[in-house]
Amino acid sequence: xxxxxxxxxxxxxxxxxxxxxxxxxxxxxxxxxTVFVQEKQFWVDRDRWPQAQSIERIPRNNTATIYVMKNETxxxxxxxxxxxxxxxxxxxxxxxxxxxxxxxxxxxxxxxxETKYGAMSDVMRQLQDAETLVVAFEAQQxxx
Amino acid sequence: xxxxxxxxGKVSIxxxxxxxxxxxxxxxxxxTxxxxxxxxxKLVLPAMAPDSAEGKAETIQLGEDKMTRLQIQExxxxxLNKEAARHIEDAELDSIIQQKLRENQDMxxxxxxxxxxxxxxxxxxxxxxxxxxxxxxxLSTN
Numbered sequence: 001x002x003x004x005x006x007x008x009x010x011x012x013x014x015x016x017x018x019x020x021x022x023x024x025x026x027x028x029x030x031x032x033x034t035v036f037v038q039e040k041q042f043w044v045d046r047d048r049w050p051q052a053q054s055i056e057r058i059p060r061n062n063t064a065t066i067y068v069m070k071n072e073t074x075x076x077x078x079x080x081x082x083x084x085x086x087x088x089x090x091x092x093x094x095x096x097x098x099x100x101x102x103x104x105x106x107x108x109x110x111x112x113x114e115t116k117y118g119a120m121s122d123v124m125r126q127l128q129d130a131e132t133l134v135v136a137f138e139a140q141q142x143x144x
Numbered sequence: 145x146x147x148x149x150x151x152x153g154k155v156s157i158x159x160x161x162x163x164x165x166x167x168x169x170x171x172x173x174x175x176t177x178x179x180x181x182x183x184x185x186k187l188v189l190p191a192m193a194p195d196s197a198e199g200k201a202e203t204i205q206l207g208e209d210k211m212t213r214l215q216i217q218e219x220x221x222x223x224l225n226k227e228a229a230r231h232i233e234d235a236e237l238d239s240i241i242q243q244k245l246r247e248n249q250d251m252x253x254x255x256x257x258x259x260x261x262x263x264x265x266x267x268x269x270x271x272x273x274x275x276x277x278x279x280x281x282x283l284s285t286n
Binding site: 016017019020022023026027030050051052053054055056057058059060063065068106108109111113114115116117118120121124127128129131133134135136137138139141 | 159166169170173181182183187188216257258259260261263264265266267270271274285
């Protein structure tokens with residue numbers, strides 16, 4: 001029977017020299033593709049939200065966020081507006097368009113805790129007009 | 145005078161741990177990144193009545209056995225049904241709601257907030273209602 005010579009005189013190694021490059025490439029990829037939410041002057045800081053105990057998580061993909069600031073400025077889709085009369089229907093029109101796009105939309109309020117309720121009431125009236133009835137009031141978790 | 149310089153051996157920066165450093169960086173960013181998760185109190189607003197001209201929507205009169213009025217005043221005090229306005233702490237509010245729900249499982253809680261009251265006062269009351277599993281909550285203003 002013929003013998004097959006196996007040459008075992010060399011060590012087999014997987015080259016690991018480029019591992020660092022791969023890891024840095026991954027890091028760069030995530031750095032380049034990460035998109036930060038940019039809302040500069042209209043941001044209602046998290047510590048300005050009201051506190052609540054019975055909060056629930058809301059799936060992000062179906063939400064539209066309305067910011068209501070202490071000075072009663074309303075921000076939807078980066079467009080600031082105020083509701084001062086019956087003719088100010090920007091919120092209503094924008095929400096009708098959103099509802100047509102996604103019938104399951106949830107409107108999230110990020111409101112400064114010291115905002116007067118009148119401003120919120122006006123916005124909610126427009127929500128009812130636009131038939132976007134599911135709302136969520138964003139709040140910080142209160143300690144038990 | 146001659147100074148002899150030793151030039152034996154190659155000078156090299158060790159790069160074997162670069163991968164470890166990069167992966168540590170990735171792990172650090174992965175663990176510290178906080179995604180913007182939405183958390184809040186969810187409510188479903190009532191639909192607008194077709195002819196909701198001023199006042200027309202309030203045609204049904206409900207007694208105290210079916211509906212509890214929680215009227216939030218400008219200063220944060222609460223008028224419970226027809227009682228005098230007073231500050232109600234969370235614990236007391238909880239027990240009032242529990243009692244009302246025991247009286248009637250389908251009790252409607254009507255939260256009427258003054259236009260000049262603060263938003264957080266309304267949230268506090270709605271939060272207590274939600275915490276006590278009250279399901280029929282209506283929001284309005286005066």
